[in-house]
Every structure is written in structure tokens, then in C-alpha cells.
Amino acid sequence: MKYTRTSVQAGKEIIPAIISLFSILLMFLGILLSCQKEEVKKPNILFIITDDQDAKTLGVYGDNDCDTPNIDKLASEGLTLTSAYHMGSFRAAVCTPSRCMLMTGRNVWETQNLNVNYPPLNYIHKMEENYAKISPKDPSYYSLPALFKRAGYYTFRTCKRGNSYEGANLLFDERYDKTNRGSEDENASQWHSDKVIDYLDRRIDQSTDQPFLIYLGFSHPHDPRRGKPVLLEKYGAIYPGPPTTVNPRSPKLPVNYLPAHPFEEGHPDLRDENSVEGVMKKRDEATVRNERGKELATIEDIDTQIGRVLKKLEATGELENTYIFFVSDHGIAVGRHGLMGKQNLYEHSLKIPFIIKGPNIESNRKAKGNIYLSDVLPTLCDLASIDIPESIYGKSFKSVISGKTDTIRDVINGVYSGGTKPGIRSVKKGDWKLIKYDVMNGKVQKTQLFNLKDNPNELLIEHHDSKVIALTGNRPKNNQVNLADFPEYTEKRKEMEALLLSEMKALKDPFRFWDQK
Numbered sequence: 012m013k014y015t016r017t018s019v020q021a022g023k024e025i026i027p028a029i030i031s032l033f034s035i036l037l038m039f040l041g042i043l044l045s046c047q048k049e050e051v052k053k054p055n056i057l058f059i060i061t062d063d064q065d066a067k068t069l070g071v072y073g074d075n076d077c078d079t080p081n082i083d084k085l086a087s088e089g090l091t092l093t094s095a096y097h098m099g100s101f102r103a104a105v106c107t108p109s110r111c112m113l114m115t116g117r118n119v120w121e122t123q124n125l126n127v128n129y130p131p132l133n134y135i136h137k138m139e140e141n142y143a144k145i146s147p148k149d150p151s152y153y154s155l156p157a158l159f160k161r162a163g164y165y166t167f168r169t170c171k172r173g174n175s176y177e178g179a180n181l182l183f184d185e186r187y188d189k190t191n192r193g194s195e196d197e198n199a200s201q202w203h204s205d206k207v208i209d210y211l212d213r214r215i216d217q218s219t220d221q222p223f224l225i226y227l228g229f230s231h232p233h234d235p236r237r238g239k240p241v242l243l244e245k246y247g248a249i250y251p252g253p254p255t256t257v258n259p260r261s262p263k264l265p266v267n268y269l270p271a272h273p274f275e276e277g278h279p280d281l282r283d284e285n286s287v288e289g290v291m292k293k294r295d296e297a298t299v300r301n302e303r304g305k306e307l308a309t310i311e312d313i314d315t316q317i318g319r320v321l322k323k324l325e326a327t328g329e330l331e332n333t334y335i336f337f338v339s340d341h342g343i344a345v346g347r348h349g350l351m352g353k354q355n356l357y358e359h360s361l362k363i364p365f366i367i368k369g370p371n372i373e374s375n376r377k378a379k380g381n382i383y384l385s386d387v388l389p390t391l392c393d394l395a396s397i398d399i400p401e402s403i404y405g406k407s408f409k410s411v412i413s414g415k416t417d418t419i420r421d422v423i424n425g426v427y428s429g430g431t432k433p434g435i436r437s438v439k440k441g442d443w444k445l446i447k448y449d450v451m452n453g454k455v456q457k458t459q460l461f462n463l464k465d466n467p468n469e470l471l472i473e474h475h476d477s478k479v480i481a482l483t484g485n486r487p488k489n490n491q492v493n494l495a496d497f498p499e500y501t502e503k504r505k506e507m508e509a510l511l512l513s514e515m516k517a518l519k520d521p522f523r524f525w526d527q528k
């Protein structure tokens with residue numbers, strides 16, 4: 012090929028142009044790669060869990076009796092799930108299966124054989140030694156701290172001592188166990204938040220960018236509710252109680268308060284119903300309102316401690332890349348339906364508060380969710396791009412967090428089998444909820460059917476009693492009762508009974524009720 016003078020000259024000019032174009036391309040590629048590196052930065056997780064907290068103690072769930080500005084702010088800047096549940100328990104210590112479900116993604120019955128022993132008091136934590144002892148055959152290999160450790164996270168836990176999955180506790184990089192239910196900062200909620208603040212300070216000193224999973228468990232508002240004196244005063248409560256007269260500054264009675272549960276719910280001599288400090292077997296107005304005041308005093312203290320942790324997190328510059336979860340291990344009655352404990356399947360005890368704030372979460376949004384605590388592990392994995400262990404019961408609800416969906420389940424189950432067997436079971440679908448009791452060796456066999464849209468507080472005929480109305484100030488509507496024996500709901504009851512049985516079979520519930528085949 013013969014080149015003309017012009018084309019050779021043009022070629023000489025093109026070569027440097029190509030080189031500079033190539034340099035520009037390289038530069039763009041560099042920027043692109045660094046952006047991608049930025050994008051794959053793992054998010055931090057701050058998982059806050061309280062002990063025995065009814066969702067209704069928080070403003071976002073419709074009750075403003077308690078001052079919780081920091082939790083309220085999480086809700087206004089994030090997502091609140093209005094239909095989150097813990098699923099239940101086969102033992103009186105409801106905390107234990109609840110926290111096992113959370114750490115493993117298993118359902119309630121699948122947590123039965125996990126190691127829930129307390130660590131000896133002289134135990135010295137050496138995570139690497141503990142981790143070296145496990146293999147993929149161990150359930151703890153797929154527990155939350157193990158999965159996050161393998162993904163490069165630093166895992167940190169502070170919580171009450173015991174009532175949890177020790178197999179998982181052994182595998183946190185750092186762990187602190189102490190049940191703090193006192194009235195002073197050093198033996199109440201501040202003890203736990205100080206541990207987290209100390210860790211966040213160390214991260215600054217070490218200028219580490221290793222992502223973290225912090226599990227911050229408070230020991231309150233679980234009884235005995237020894238609130239700080241100044242907060243007890245604020246909520247009109249005395250410790251330990253009970254008082255002899257009603258303090259008008261104490262929180263009002265809940266609308267579903269009853270002086271006694273209408274029938275034996277199946278667990279005679281249960282500590283939580285008979286021996287709570289300051290309450291014992293009393294259910295009168297002064298006692299219940301005092302106990303609620305004590306409860307709210309401890310919750311406000313938790314809120315203050317959460318505020319301190321979030322302030323520190325902001326100071327570290329890591330707040331923006333952190334998913335913050337606020338939940339409880341289960342709810343609690345504290346006077347609702349004449350009950351004091353959590354060993355029942357009414358909404359106040361089965362439902363949990365669930366708030367999430369974090370990267371790309373729309374602010375001030377509510378979604379049903381229809382989730383269990385078992386769904387937390389796969390969801391955290393999903394958010395951190397960790398492979399979800401195969402064949403676990405829990406499902407990721409990342410699609411709810413991102414706003415793509417409102418719910419991940421159609422049906423919600425409840426189990427209480429910690430007293431006389433088979434115990435209590437519930438099933439919820441849409442607005443309908445069925446609760447069945449087969450307890451006290453066949454002496455109590457009851458069925459309750461509620462439409463939660465019409466009767467969200469699961470009011471019973473006993474709530475229509477004029478003496479109860481005089482106390483609560485709440486006059487129930489005619490349809491706010493147990494509908495199980497109303498002829499017009501025969502078909503609905505039949506449908507829910509069939510659904511309950513099929514769910515019990517699916518969950519491999521080892522028991523059947525008196526009228527189940």
C-alpha cells in the first residue's frame with residue numbers, strides 16, 4: 012500500500028491522539044473501579060434487642076405514654092413493621108427459643124435441641140478457639156456470628172446472661188454477658204451501651220474499616236422493673252410496689268385490661284403470672300398502673316442509652332453505612348387480659364416491635380412485613396451479600412425493606428407449649444386470628460376467633476362488663492368479642508381450624524388438640 016505524504020502526517024497526529032484517548036479511558040476505568048470498590052463496601056449492622064417489650068409501648072405503634080425520642084426518630088427516618096412476630100415457645104422461658112430462632116433462622120420447634128446452657132461464671136471468651144472446634148456439621152456453623160465472621164465482619168455481642176443460643180454466643184469475636192436489671196447506670200441499660208461505645212471508640216483508634224455486626228441486647232424492661240428513681244417518679248410509680256392507692260400520674264390501664272383472665276390459660280404456678288416482684292397475683296388498678304409505670308421508666312432509660320450509642324456512631328462517621336434494627340424478643344401482657352407474663356398468644360405478647368433504619372431505606376414508612384424473628388438471619392445475610400444457608404426455615408424480607416413488597420408471608424403461627432400440654436396455638440391470616448387452648452389435662456378446651464381489623468385488642472365479653480369499662484374508660488363495640496361460637500362465623504372458624512391444623516403439620520408440631528384429627 013502506498014501512503015501519500017498527507018496520510019503519513021495524519022497518522023503521526025493520530026497516534027498521540029489515540030494515546031491520550033487511551034489515557035483518558037484508563038482514568039475513567041480507574042474512577043469506575045474505585046466507585047465499584049465503594050459500592051461493594053459491606054454495610055455495618057447494629058442490632059438492638061430489648062427483653063420483654065410490648066410494641067404498644069412505642070409511639071409509632073400508637074401509644075405515646077412513654078418518652079422514647081431516639082426510637083421515635085429511628086421510626087421516622089426508617090421503616091416500621093406492624094406485623095412482626097416471634098412465633099412462640101415450648102418452654103416457660105420464652106426468651107430462649109426466641110433468641111435461638113433469631114440466631115439460627117430456625118422455626119420454634121427446630122430450636123429444641125440447641126445448646127442453651129449458661130456459660131460458667133469463670134468463663135474466659137476465646138472466639139478463635141471456640142470456632143476451631145466447630146465444623147459444618149454443627150448448627151452453630153450456620154449461626155449469625157459464624158456466617159458474619161466468614162464474611163469478614165467483626166462480631167460483637169453484649170446481652171443479658173443466658174436464655175439464648177450459647178452455640179452462637181461462643182462465636183462472637185467479643186462478648187459480654189450480664190443481666191442488668193438494676194436502678195443505677197452501672198447495673199442497668201447503660202452497662203450494655205457503654206460496652207458498645209467503648210468498642211466504637213476503639214474502632215476510631217484503630218482506624219479500621221472492617222465492617223461490624225453489633226448485637227446490643229438490653230436486659231430491661233423485663234421484670235423486676237427497677238427503674239431509675241427519677242424516671243419512676245416521672246411515670247408515677249414506686250418500687251417495688253404494689254402501691255395501696257392509684258397514682259394519677261401513672262400510665263392509664265390498657266384498653267384490654269381485665270382483673271383476671273376468664274379461664275386458666277394452662278400453666279399453673281407460672282412465675283411470670285404469680286411471682287413478679289411488686290405484683291404477685293394482684294391485678295387491681297393501682298398494681299397494674301404502677302407496674303406499667305415501672306415498665307415505661309426502664310424503656311425510657313433504654314431509649315436514652317440508644318441515643319448515646321447512635322451519637323457515637325455518628326461521630327465515627329459510620330452511621331450512614333449502618334443498618335440499625337430495633338426489636339424485642341417477644342411482647343408481654345402487663346395487665347392486658349388479666350395476664351402479667353408473655354406465656355400467651357394474644358397480640359400484646361406474640362407481636363414484637365420492629366424498626367429498621369439504614370442505607371436506602373425510605374423514611375417514615377410502615378409495612379406489615381408478616382415476619383418472624385426466624386427471618387432476621389437470612390435478611391441480615393441478604394443485606395450483607397452473604398449466602399443464606401440452605402434449608403433454613405426463615406425467609407429474607409429484604410424485599411419489604413427495599414419497598415418492593417409489603418409482606419413476605421400470608422400466615423402467621425403462634426405456639427405456647429411451656430405449661431400443660433398441648434398448650435396454646437394460634438394462626439393468623441389476613442384480618443382473622445384463631446387461638447386454641449387445650450390445657451390442664453383436658454379441663455380447659457377453648458377456641459377464640461377474632462377479626463383483628465374490627466377488634467385489634469382482642470377484646471372479650473368480659474371487657475364489656477360495666478366495672479371493667481369504668482376502669483379502662485373503653486366501651487367496646489358489640490362485635491368486639493370472641494366470635495368463635497357465633498353461627499354467622501361457623502364457616503370462617505372451620506376455615507381457620509383447618510388452616511391451623513395444616514400449619515401445625517407443616518411445622519412438625521408434635522401435639523394435636525382435642526378436636527383435631
Ligand SMILES: [Ca+2]
Pocket residue numbers: 062063105106233340341
Ligand atoms: Ca424476654
